[in-house]
Amino acid sequence: MRKSSEKKKKKQDVGPGSVVARDRAGAARVVVSRKNVTGPAAASTQKNRSANHSDARERAGTTRAREHTAATRVTSVPKNVANRAVASAAEIRSGSPVIARDHTAGRAREDARLYAYVNGQIVPSEQAVVSVFDRGIVLGDGLFETVRAVNGKPQFFDLHYHRLAKSAKRLRIQLDLDQHELYRLAGQLCRQSKLSDAVVRITLTRGRYLGGLAIDKSIPPTLIITVAPVSGLPPKLYAKGVKVAISSINKAAASGLDASIKSTNYLANIFAKAEADKRGAYEAILLGPHGEIAELSTASFFCVIGGKVLTPPIGTGILPGITRQILLRILKRESIPHGEATIFPKDVGHMQEAFLCSSVRGPLPITRIDARKIADGKPGPLFQRLRALYDAECAQPA
Numbered sequence: 461m462r463k464s465s466e467k468k469k470k471k472q473d474v475g476p477g478s479v480v481a482r483d484r485a486g487a488a489r490v491v492v493s494r495k496n497v498t499g500p501a502a503a504s505t506q507k508n509r510s511a512n513h514s515d516a517r518e519r520a521g522t523t524r525a526r527e528h529t530a531a532t533r534v535t536s537v538p539k540n541v542a543n544r545a546v547a548s549a550a551e552i553r554s555g556s557p558v559i560a561r562d563h564t565a566g567r568a569r570e571d572a573r574l575y576a577y578v579n580g581q582i583v584p585s586e587q588a589v590v591s592v593f594d595r596g597i598v599l600g601d602g603l604f605e606t607v608r609a610v611n612g613k614p615q616f617f618d619l620h621y622h623r624l625a626k627s628a629k630r631l632r633i634q635l636d637l638d639q640h641e642l643y644r645l646a647g648q649l650c651r652q653s654k655l656s657d658a659v660v661r662i663t664l665t666r667g668r669y670l671g672g673l674a675i676d677k678s679i680p681p682t683l684i685i686t687v688a689p690v691s692g693l694p695p696k697l698y699a700k701g702v703k704v705a706i707s708s709i710n711k712a713a714a715s716g717l718d719a720s721i722k723s724t725n726y727l728a729n730i731f732a733k734a735e736a737d738k739r740g741a742y743e744a745i746l747l748g749p750h751g752e753i754a755e756l757s758t759a760s761f762f763c764v765i766g767g768k769v770l771t772p773p774i775g776t777g778i779l780p781g782i783t784r785q786i787l788l789r790i791l792k793r794e795s796i797p798h799g800e801a802t803i804f805p806k807d808v809g810h811m812q813e814a815f816l817c818s819s820v821r822g823p824l825p826i827t828r829i830d831a832r833k834i835a836d837g838k839p840g841p842l843f844q845r846l847r848a849l850y851d852a853e854c855a856q857p858a
């Protein structure tokens with residue numbers, strides 16, 4: 461009874477034609493509403509956008525204005541609604557000040573105003589809007605990068621930019637900003653948002669949806685940069701390690717996408733993570749086409765077998781993780797025995813250590829995979845050494 465009346469209330473709150481969803485980090489919500497776009501004046505212009513694209517955007521903008529202007533408002537959730545499935549429309553509309561909800565630990569900071577970049581403008585995050593007709597929303601036709609910024613400086617940005625540009629090229633989505641400009645904007649957002657340690661998310665979509673699936677190169681893409689605070693996972697997780705669960709979802713089969721592209725379609729990973737949550741695990745391991753260990757829902761996989769640090773090859777159908785790349789570089793430099801190898805769940809019993817890694821978390825020890833303990837169930841010496849070397853690498857000036 462209570463459930464159904466609650467459901468009804470939430471539906472009314474959100475209003476007709478609106479959709480509310482939780483983002484990947486569970487922090488921000490995307491609300492598609494019928495509110496007009498009323499962003500403040502541009503703080504920055506996209507200097508190197510081609511004249512063609514400006515024209516096309518203008519045309520698209522005019523069409524948008526003629527229709528009742530539908531906007532997507534990206535906002536964070538007030539502390540008191542953070543645990544609810546759906547925030548009410550009133551709560552979302554009130555929108556200000558933007559709440560910087562902690563990305564990894566789920567804590568709320570209500571003292572900072574965040575800024576975002578959307579198609580050439582820097583605006584307060586609660587006013588960062590794109591059209592409901594954006595192909596990123598309508599078709600999941602886009603890609604993204606998640607970058608950690610330390611001291612306001614996006615880390616390993618050359619590698620992130622390279623992956624973004626390569627994926628954009630493969631998806632035939634125009635990336636108008638060069639590495640330098642994107643880096644500068646990300647840094648500016650960190651400064652304006654008063655964030656020294658931040659998660660920077662860059663999202664690039666194919667822009668306006670005109671019906672059908674055809675790729676129209678005259679439509680300008682949508683480029684969004686957001687920043688969020690990161691205070692890190694509870695230190696306990698790094699000290700004790702985490703349990704992960706092997707998912708029944710095969711990523712390659714589920715998404716049908718080239719796994720090396722960080723596409724905005726994360727459905728397979730979302731459901732793998734949901735499965736892990738249900739089993740009381742921190743993360744999910746997704747298997748490759750032959751039942752081999754591929755990667756985790758938001759991280760790369762490493763283990764130690766016979767004293768050698770091993771990670772699945774890119775050919776397993778994994779995202780070429782930036783942190784994975786950094787760790788491989790460190791392993792090589794330090795002459796620590798390592799290599800790429802096909803690893804199966806049956807090998808878990810032989811693992812002396814295991815860990816996952818991602819840009820936001822760095823390396824994090826895995827001490828249990830499903831019911832099986834890794835060695836003595838404690839983070840191992842190679843993990844500890846790599847973690848220290850990785851931290852030293854992050855402390856280098858960008």
Ligand SMILES: Cc1ncc(COP(=O)(O)O)c(C=O)c1O
Pocket residue numbers: 606729755756757758759760779780781782783784817818819820
């Ligand atoms: C599926 C997947 N694999 C691996 C990673 C780790 O990649 P990176 O080290 O570039 O953050 C991520 C990060 O989000 C991911 O989503």
